[in-house]
Amino acid sequence: MKNLLMTSAAMALAAGPVAAGSHSEEITLGVLMGFTGPIESLTPHMADAAEMAMKEVSDSGKLLDGMTVTAERGDTTCIDASAATAAAERLVTAEGAKGIVGAACSGATTSVLSNVTKPNGVVQISPSSTSPALTTIEDNGFFFRTAPSDARQGKIMSDILMDRGIEEVAVTYTNNDYGKGLADSFEQAFEEAGGTVTISAAHEDGKADYSAEVGALASAGGERLVVAGYVDQGGSGVVRSALDTGAFSTFHFPDGMIGTKLEENFGTMIDGSTGQLPGTDSPGKDKFEEMVGDAFDATSPFTGESYDAAALILMAMQAAGSSDPAEYKGHVMDVANAPGEEILPGELGKALDILADGGDVDYVGATAVELIEPGESAGSYREIEIKDGEITTVQYR
Amino acid sequence: MDFLNAIVALSNFVLVPAIAYGSQLALGALGVTLIYGILRFSNFAHGDTMAFGTMVTILMTWWLQSMGVSLGPLPTALLALPVGIVGCMALVLITDRVVYRFYREQRAKPVILVIVSIGVMFILNGLVRFIIGPGDQRFADGERFIITAFDFRKMTGLQEGLALKTTQGITLVTAVIVVALLFWFLNHTRAGKSMRAYSDNEDLALLSGINPDRVVMITWLIVGALATVAGVLYGLDKSFKPFTYLQLLLPVFASAIVGGLGNPLGAIAGGFVIAFSEVMVTYAWKKVLGHLLPESLEPSGLVQLLSTDYKFAVSFVILLIVLLFRPTGLFRGKAV
Numbered sequence: 001m002k003n004l005l006m007t008s009a010a011m012a013l014a015a016g017p018v019a020a021g022s023h024s025e026e027i028t029l030g031v032l033m034g035f036t037g038p039i040e041s042l043t044p045h046m047a048d049a050a051e052m053a054m055k056e057v058s059d060s061g062k063l064l065d066g067m068t069v070t071a072e073r074g075d076t077t078c079i080d081a082s083a084a085t086a087a088a089e090r091l092v093t094a095e096g097a098k099g100i101v102g103a104a105c106s107g108a109t110t111s112v113l114s115n116v117t118k119p120n121g122v123v124q125i126s127p128s129s130t131s132p133a134l135t136t137i138e139d140n141g142f143f144f145r146t147a148p149s150d151a152r153q154g155k156i157m158s159d160i161l162m163d164r165g166i167e168e169v170a171v172t173y174t175n176n177d178y179g180k181g182l183a184d185s186f187e188q189a190f191e192e193a194g195g196t197v198t199i200s201a202a203h204e205d206g207k208a209d210y211s212a213e214v215g216a217l218a219s220a221g222g223e224r225l226v227v228a229g230y231v232d233q234g235g236s237g238v239v240r241s242a243l244d245t246g247a248f249s250t251f252h253f254p255d256g257m258i259g260t261k262l263e264e265n266f267g268t269m270i271d272g273s274t275g276q277l278p279g280t281d282s283p284g285k286d287k288f289e290e291m292v293g294d295a296f297d298a299t300s301p302f303t304g305e306s307y308d309a310a311a312l313i314l315m316a317m318q319a320a321g322s323s324d325p326a327e328y329k330g331h332v333m334d335v336a337n338a339p340g341e342e343i344l345p346g347e348l349g350k351a352l353d354i355l356a357d358g359g360d361v362d363y364v365g366a367t368a369v370e371l372i373e374p375g376e377s378a379g380s381y382r383e384i385e386i387k388d389g390e391i392t393t394v395q396y397r
Numbered sequence: 398m399d400f401l402n403a404i405v406a407l408s409n410f411v412l413v414p415a416i417a418y419g420s421q422l423a424l425g426a427l428g429v430t431l432i433y434g435i436l437r438f439s440n441f442a443h444g445d446t447m448a449f450g451t452m453v454t455i456l457m458t459w460w461l462q463s464m465g466v467s468l469g470p471l472p473t474a475l476l477a478l479p480v481g482i483v484g485c486m487a488l489v490l491i492t493d494r495v496v497y498r499f500y501r502e503q504r505a506k507p508v509i510l511v512i513v514s515i516g517v518m519f520i521l522n523g524l525v526r527f528i529i530g531p532g533d534q535r536f537a538d539g540e541r542f543i544i545t546a547f548d549f550r551k552m553t554g555l556q557e558g559l560a561l562k563t564t565q566g567i568t569l570v571t572a573v574i575v576v577a578l579l580f581w582f583l584n585h586t587r588a589g590k591s592m593r594a595y596s597d598n599e600d601l602a603l604l605s606g607i608n609p610d611r612v613v614m615i616t617w618l619i620v621g622a623l624a625t626v627a628g629v630l631y632g633l634d635k636s637f638k639p640f641t642y643l644q645l646l647l648p649v650f651a652s653a654i655v656g657g658l659g660n661p662l663g664a665i666a667g668g669f670v671i672a673f674s675e676v677m678v679t680y681a682w683k684k685v686l687g688h689l690l691p692e693s694l695e696p697s698g699l700v701q702l703l704s705t706d707y708k709f710a711v712s713f714v715i716l717l718i719v720l721l722f723r724p725t726g727l728f729r730g731k732a733v
Contacts, residue, residue: 175706199681199699202706208635209418212679213705215410219681220699237636245409246546246558 027063027323029054029313030091031071032102032112034078038174038205038233041261043104045300046127047073049366050101052292053310053348060349062356063318076103079176081111088116098323099123099313101306106131106177113143123325123332125313127305130255131181135376141329146305146312146369147278148379150178153254154185156276156381156397158193161224161252164274168196169252170222172213172238174229175202182228182254198222205233210241218247224273226252231261243269250274255301258384258391267389274394277301279382280368281396288345288366304345304366305377311348311365312336318355336371338362403688405557409546415676416669417565417634420572423668424627425645426652427579427661428620434596434659435616436497438510443624443649445521448642449488450625451632452529454481455536462538470540470563478629486621492517493617501613518643525639534637537564557688564634575626576665579619583661588615596659644709648675651712655719657726666727671712679705 031050033043054069063069072095074087084103091097100122103109109129117124118140126134126145135149161169171187173179179202187197199220203213217225217238225248229235235257242248243266253262253275262270278301279285285304292298313328315335320328335351340360343351351361363369370378383394425447432440440446457477467473496517500510543566546558583589588611595602595612603609628642635641652671656663682700690696703711719726 201704204706206638206640208631208638208641211410211414211418212676212708215414215676216679216681216699216701216705218410219406219684219701221684244541244562245560246550247410 025067027067027069027317028072028095028097029069029310030074030088030095030097030100030102031310032074032076032084032088032091032100032108033104034108035073035075037076037078037080037105038230039078039104039256041232042128042259042301045296045298045303046104046306047071048296049292049298049303049306050127050310052295053307053345054314056346056348057311057314057352060352062349062352063314064321064323067323069314072097074102076105076108076112078103078105078108081107084108084112085115088112092116092120092122097122098317098325099125101125101127101309101313104128104302106134106181109134109145110137110177113137113139117142121326123313123316123329125309125332127309128302131177132185133177133181135374139374141375142325144309144312144332144371144375146308146367146371146377147302148377150182151185152379153276153278153381154182154187155189156379156383157186157226157252157254158189158195159397160274160276160383161190162193162195166223167194168198168222169224169226170198170217170220170248171200171226171228172203172217173200174234174256175204178256179228183226186226186228196222203229203234203238205230207234207237210234210237211245213238214241214245214247217242218245222248224248224250224252226254227257228254230256231259231265236261236265239266239270258301260297260300263386263390269389270386271388273386275384275386275391276381276397277384278305278367278377278379279396280304280380281382282364282368284344284364284366284368291346307345308363308365308367308369311345312363312369314348315343315351315355315361315363318352333371333375335361336363336369399688402555402557403685405549405553405555405559406684406688409557409559411673411676411680413559413561413565415673417562417568418676419669419672420568421627421631421634421668422648422652422672423665424572424575424623424630425649426656426664426668427576428623428627429649429653430656430659430661430664431616431620431623433653434661435592436501436510436613438507438514439650439658440620441511441514441646442492442518442521443620444642444644444646445518445525445639446485446489446621446624447628447631447645448525448637448639449521450481450485450621451628451637451642452525452639453484454478454625454629455529455534455632455637457481458536468539471567472537472539472564472633474536474538474629474633475567478625481629482622482625485625486618488521489617489621489624490614492521493613522639522643525642529639531639534632536637537633539563557684562634564630568630568634571626571630575623579623579661582619588612592616647709648672648712651716655715655726657728660726660728663726663728670727671715674715675708675711678702678711679708 031047051071058068074091076084106129109126128147130147130150132149132151173183251273255277258277289298316328316331317323319331340362343363345366372378381397454477457480458474543561546560550558591607652667656667
């Protein structure tokens with residue numbers, strides 16, 4: 001009986017690639033993000049961007065002899081690890097996803113990686129998980145991210161403030177992997193550079209009132225308040241309370257706080273505040289925004305990273321000549337980095353042609369992707385300043 | 398001058414927010430305590446009753462705003478408040494008629510009524526989310542500040558600023574008016590006296606010819622009004638989100654129990670005790686002490702007793718201490 005089972009399993013396995021090779025078929029990719037929860041205003045744009053890359057590849061008809069790519073969405077809720085795991089489990093086992101773009105939040109990404117994608121051997125590329133802990137996590141080579149680690153963002157943040165002559169700040173962070181990781185890496189970088197962090201206090205998301213938190217922050221003092229939180233959640237609450245009590249009038253915002261919601265909520269009240277978010281001035285970015293048009297908001301954070309994550313999965317499949325994650329996982333770094341022909345957004349068809357002929361590509365994409373070991377973006381950042389109530393770009397770092 | 402700065406900093410971050418929060422808690426706790434005193438059970442649905450009344454008020458406010466009606470510098474929500482109160486009164490009367498009356502006629506034990514009220518809580522919670530959605534709703538309009546921190550600094554030349562939000566002012570004024578009305582009603586009207594009699598001894602009250610259905614109805618009407626006022630003030634001052642009203646249940650109950658369940662005066666005192674301890678225990682005193690003490694003694698640390706993460710734990714601890722050493726509460730309510 002055992003033998004019979006083994007044999008039939010082996011046959012089924014053998015039959016898979018044959019069927020795939022013989023005629024055109026579908027490849028399913030999962031788009032796993034927190035469509036509800038603290039960053040629900042960002043994720044729809046990110047998912048649209050990832051699906052745009054899949055559609056581009058499908059329409060070209062050049063992937064593995066004319067395979068089409070379909071996207072299947074799953075909701076991680078961002079904060080509930082078991083919901084994230086269940087959604088990933090569904091994508092991998094029920095929908096048969098060959099790769100996953102996601103998750104968006106670092107906590108969800110960690111639980112999905114250790115409970116679903118690593119045990120099942122599915123490639124997972126996160127466009128926006130920036131927790132430093134993901135650099136050292138055990139992943140068997142199945143995990144990548146097109147977003148940089150917050151260890152890097154902390155350093156950039158410290159540089160921006162130092163360049164403006166600000167040497168004393170108070171820090172508040174949202175009480176989760178993202179907030180804590182970013183606050184710690186910033187504090188370390190800032191103190192190494194000679195600055196002082198007067199207080200580093202957590203705030204819980206989803207509260208109506210942050211006056212106690214702001215009271216403690218105000219008492220500690222500082223020239224600026226660094227808010228490592230979410231714009232849809234406690235981050236905005238803390239800023240409002242700080243403005244109301246006159247505790248702080250200028251702020252520094254990392255990526256989770258920057259969005260159109262920030263302009264809507266505070267407008268000119270936070271003029272002079274600064275911030276940074278992953279971004280680049282490479283030609284890929286303009287090309288990407290032009291391609292998107294009015295389909296969704298291309299300037300929303302992590303849209304380019306999402307497009308790139310999906311594109312990398314598909315190009316790695318082409319390079320490996322197979323949609324089997326165990327085979328194509330080794331090609332992700334190759335297609336992302338030099339040597340090879342540079343590929344911008346909208347040129348995925350061309351890249352697939354080159355790869356099919358056995359050539360090399362260096363994917364630049366919407367965010368000038370450069371993957372460093374162990375499979376994460378080196379990271380370039382857009383420094384912004386609030387002027388007349390609008391987010392304006394100062395420079396790229 | 399430094400002494401003045403210390404007072405201003407303390408007022409800005411401790412006194413003003415705590416007084417506003419305390420008034421909101423006190424109004425909520427009054428509702429809980431009236432139900433406990435007269436209907437003899439702990440109403441866990443109170444947080445969501447507050448949310449429901451607030452929701453009706455918000456919907457009415459939006460309608461008024463769309464019609465171009467406003468109160469000038471005051472929030473439009475004050476105009477919509479009576480409608481919210483009526484809506485909430487209708488709701489509590491319906492739940493009493495459909496749910497609680499059945500158990501009251503059976504003379505069910507208080508613990509059964511508590512479980513029933515938890516059921517009502519979940520239904521109301523679902524209803525509110527269904528109608529207005531689970532997200533944050535801001536409905537405050539009009540002038541945001543009575544005085545801003547910046548203006549205060551300019552006016553007085555002090556280093557510290559004092560901000561007073563319009564909503565904080567309204568909260569305090571409304572709370573004083575509502576509490577005065579309530580006490581006048583309980584002590585000087587026939588209906589109020591019959592409520593107190595019913596609360597003291599149900600059987601004796603029945604023998605003296607007090608109509609129990611009328612007492613129950615009046616109690617629910619008052620509770621509906623109190624819940625709506627408390628909910629709207631909290632929502633105006635902070636923001637409205639159904640889930641935060643569910644969480645509000647803990648400090649509200651803590652206030653009612655600390656003050657002494659069933660004792661209206663206790664509910665008010667309890668509200669302020671809880672609010673002040675939540676804010677003061679988690680406040681970093683560095684700034685205030687820095688102004689007060691001579692330079693050599695200035696603290697280098699934050700002088701913070703507990704991190705703000707533990708804000709809710711403070712109400713729990715106070716509750717525990719009071720229940721251990723004075724189970725009837727500060728103002729001698731009924732034993733829990």
